[in-house]
Amino acid sequence: MSLGYLERGYLEKEELPPFPSEERLKKKTVAYIECPQPIPCSPCFESCPANAIEMKNINDPPKVDYEKCTGCMKCIRVCPGLAIFMLRLRDDGMGEVTLQYEFLPWLKKGDRVKLYNRKGEEVGEGVVNWVLPPERNDNTSLVRVEVPAELIFEVRAVRPVG
Numbered sequence: 001m002s003l004g005y006l007e008r009g010y011l012e013k014e015e016l017p018p019f020p021s022e023e024r025l026k027k028k029t030v031a032y033i034e035c036p037q038p039i040p041c042s043p044c045f046e047s048c049p050a051n052a053i054e055m056k057n058i059n060d061p062p063k064v065d066y067e068k069c070t071g072c073m074k075c076i077r078v079c080p081g082l083a084i085f086m087l088r089l090r091d092d093g094m095g096e097v098t099l100q101y102e103f104l105p106w107l108k109k110g111d112r113v114k115l116y117n118r119k120g121e122e123v124g125e126g127v128v129n130w131v132l133p134p135e136r137n138d139n140t141s142l143v144r145v146e147v148p149a150e151l152i153f154e155v156r157a158v159r160p161v162g
């Protein structure tokens, strides 16, 4: 696989793993992993209680079996590369993206945020509807953001409005 993303600093669409089907995304939140580089890293694989993450060896980029994923979020809590996103499509035309967030001040439920794509371009605004604060000795919180449905495939970072 081309490693052009290393120079570019972001993944192009054709470098992404296949997305879960719309039907699967509507059923329950599901892990989506954007980690193509062959590096010796496996906390996601080791943490998954459902054996939903496939890695043939420790350098193998992880692949999620979307049918096995239960949405437990254990993998996203331990990923050191900020490479895992939890995605969901709701019946009301909105979607949800859960991502790791490492900036102060910590975001809280109800905060309005600007939404950014993989290139760092602003693509809209969303609302935080759930937060898991960092644990002791940890600098990572989890933030779930409500966004227009089509943006769950694009939004990969947020920052507070204002």
Ligand code: SF4
Pocket: 030, 031, 047, 048, 049, 050, 051, 052, 053, 064, 068, 069, 070, 071, 072, 073, 074, 075, 076
């Ligand atoms: S969300 Fe849970 S079940 Fe799904 S891939 Fe991550 S650890 Fe496995």
Ligand code: SF4
Pocket: 033, 035, 041, 042, 043, 044, 045, 062, 078, 079, 080, 081, 082, 083, 084
């Ligand atoms: S824990 Fe994160 S960085 Fe490490 S292999 Fe898994 S997805 Fe990639």
